[in-house]
Amino acid sequence: MQTNHEAPVIFDLTAGLFATSIHTKPYKSESPFRTTYESIPTMTRDYSSFLPTSTKSEATEIQKSKIDTLGWQPFFARQISIDELTQNPPVRIIEVHRSGLHAVGNDLDLTLPPDQDVTVGDWVLFDPDTQKHSRVLERKSLVKRKAPGSDRQVQLIAANIDTAFIVTSCNQDFNVARLERYIALALDSDITPVIVLTKTDLAPSHEEFVEQARAISDHATVVALDARGEEPAQKLARWCGAGKTVAFLGSSGVGKSTLTNALAGNTSIETQSIREDDAKGRHTTTRRQLHLVRGGCLVLDTPGMRELQLADATAGIESVFADLQELSTQCKFNDCQHQSEPGCAVLNALEKGEISRDRLERWRKLLAEDAYNSASLAERRSKDKAFGKTIRQVLKEKKKRRL
Numbered sequence: 001m002q003t004n005h006e007a008p009v010i011f012d013l014t015a016g017l018f019a020t021s022i023h024t025k026p027y028k029s030e031s032p033f034r035t036t037y038e039s040i041p042t043m044t045r046d047y048s049s050f051l052p053t054s055t056k057s058e059a060t061e062i063q064k065s066k067i068d069t070l071g072w073q074p075f076f077a078r079q080i081s082i083d084e085l086t087q088n089p090p091v092r093i094i095e096v097h098r099s100g101l102h103a104v105g106n107d108l109d110l111t112l113p114p115d116q117d118v119t120v121g122d123w124v125l126f127d128p129d130t131q132k133h134s135r136v137l138e139r140k141s142l143v144k145r146k147a148p149g150s151d152r153q154v155q156l157i158a159a160n161i162d163t164a165f166i167v168t169s170c171n172q173d174f175n176v177a178r179l180e181r182y183i184a185l186a187l188d189s190d191i192t193p194v195i196v197l198t199k200t201d202l203a204p205s206h207e208e209f210v211e212q213a214r215a216i217s218d219h220a221t222v223v224a225l226d227a228r229g230e231e232p233a234q235k236l237a238r239w240c241g242a243g244k245t246v247a248f249l250g251s252s253g254v255g256k257s258t259l260t261n262a263l264a265g266n267t268s269i270e271t272q273s274i275r276e277d278d279a280k281g282r283h284t285t286t287r288r289q290l291h292l293v294r295g296g297c298l299v300l301d302t303p304g305m306r307e308l309q310l311a312d313a314t315a316g317i318e319s320v321f322a323d324l325q326e327l328s329t330q331c332k333f334n335d336c337q338h339q340s341e342p343g344c345a346v347l348n349a350l351e352k353g354e355i356s357r358d359r360l361e362r363w364r365k366l367l368a369e370d371a372y373n374s375a376s377l378a379e380r381r382s383k384d385k386a387f388g389k390t391i392r393q394v395l396k397e398k399k400k401r402r403l
C-alpha cells in the first residue's frame with residue numbers, strides 16, 4: 001500500500017489552474033441549472049481562439065485559450081460560424097450527473113439540464129437566452145453500449161475520445177473475449193485502442209498475459225505495468241499529449257482510477273470520494289468525469305462496465321477478426337453461416353488447423369450479439385410478433401390434432 005498524504009494536485013477544469021482535485025469534491029449544485037454565466041463581468045470578445053489554427057493570429061497561437069486546454073480542435077471549429085460563436089459559445093461537458101451536465105468553456109462554468117443524447121466529452125453550444133445547449137457538435141468519436149438490463153436502448157458512454165485504454169489486470173479478470181469486445185468497440189468508434197495490463201507486480205508470469213493480449217489484434221498496442229507509481233506516466237505518454245482525450249475502459253477493480261491518479265502525478269487522490277455504495281454494497285465509481293491532468297491530457301473516468309454489450313459495432317468486429325472476415329469472402333455462398341455449408345472457406349481452414357475453434361466461436365457470438373442489439377425496436381417487435389404468431393399457430397395445430 002502506498003501512502004501519500006499530500007494534497008492531490010490536478011488541474012481544476014473549472015479554474016484552469018493547479019488546484020485541489022475536482023473529483024475529491026462531492027458534487028453539489030446550488031440550483032438544478034446553476035450558471036455563472038451572468039456573473040461574469042467581461043465576456044470574451046476575441047473569437048479567434050475558436051477558429052481553426054490556420055486562421056488564428058500569432059498571439060492566440062502562443063496563448064492557449066481555455067477551450068484549447070479543454071481539447072478544442074479544428075475538427076470542432078469547422079462546424080460553427082462566427083455568428084453562431086458570438087451567440088452560442090462552445091462548452092465541453094466535463095461531468096454528467098443525474099441532475100445536469102457540468103459544462104466548461106472560455107469564462108463559462110455551467111450546469112446544463114440533463115439530456116440523454118449528450119454525454120461526457122461532448123462539445124455543445126451554449127445558448128444564454130434559454131440557459132440550455134443549442135446543439136451538440138459532431139463528435140470525433142462516441143462510445144456507446146447497450147443499456148444494462150433487458151431494455152435494449154443504447155446508452156452514450158463518452159464522446160470525443162482520442163485513445164481508449166482498455167484496462168485489465170494480470171489475473172482472473174483477464175479475458176480475451178472481453179478484450180476483443182472493447183477493441184471492436186473502440187475501432188468502431190474511431191478511437192485508438194491500447195490494451196493496458198495492470199498488476200504486473202502481483203503476477204510473476206505476466207508475460208503470458210502480454211503474449212495473449214498481443215495476439216488479439218494488430219490494431220491494439222499492449223502495455224503492461226504496475227498502475228501505482230511512475231510507470232503509467234512514462235509508458236502511456238505517447239497517447240497522453242496536451243489537449244488529447246483518453247478514457248479508461250474495463251471492469252471494476254482493474255485499476256482505472258489508480259491509472260488516472262498516476263497520470264495526474266499524484267497517488268493520494270481518494271478513490272473512495274468518487275465512489276458510492278451500490279445496492280449490493282459494492283464500491284463503484286458512479287459518475288462520468290473529465291479530468292485535466294498534468295501535461296495537459298484530459299482523462300475520462302468512466303464507471304466500471306460489467307455489462308458491456310455491442311451494438312452497431314460491425315466494422316469494429318470486422319477489424320478485430322479481419323482474417324476470418326477475409327476467409328468468409330471466399331465461402332461458396334454469400335450468406336454462409338460457417339456452420340455446415342458446403343464450400344465454406346472458414347470451416348475448411350478450421351479443419352486444416354489454420355484457425356482456432358475458440359476464436360471462431362467468439363467471432364460468431366459477437367456478430368450474433370451485435371446483430372441482435374443493433375436491430376431496430378420495430379424490427380425486434382416484428383420479429384417477436386412473428387414468433388408469437390408461429391407459437392400460436394403451432395399450439396392451434398396441436399389442439400386440432402388432439403380433437
Ligand SMILES: Nc1nc2c(ncn2[C@@H]2O[C@H](COP(=O)(O)OP(=O)(O)OP(=O)(O)O)[C@@H](O)[C@H]2O)c(=O)[nH]1
Pocket residue numbers: 198199200201202225226227228250251252253254255256257258259271283284285302303304
Ligand atoms: N498491486 C497493484 N494494485 C493495483 C494495481 N492497480 C490497481 N491496484 C489496486 O486495485 C484496487 C482497485 O483499483 P481501482 O483503481 O480503484 O480500480 P477501478 O478500475 O478504478 O475500479 P472501479 O472504480 O470500481 O471501476 C485498488 O486497491 C488499487 O490500489 C497494480 O497495478 N498493482
Ligand SMILES: [Zn+2]
Pocket residue numbers: 328331332336337338339341343344345346347
Ligand atoms: Zn462459410
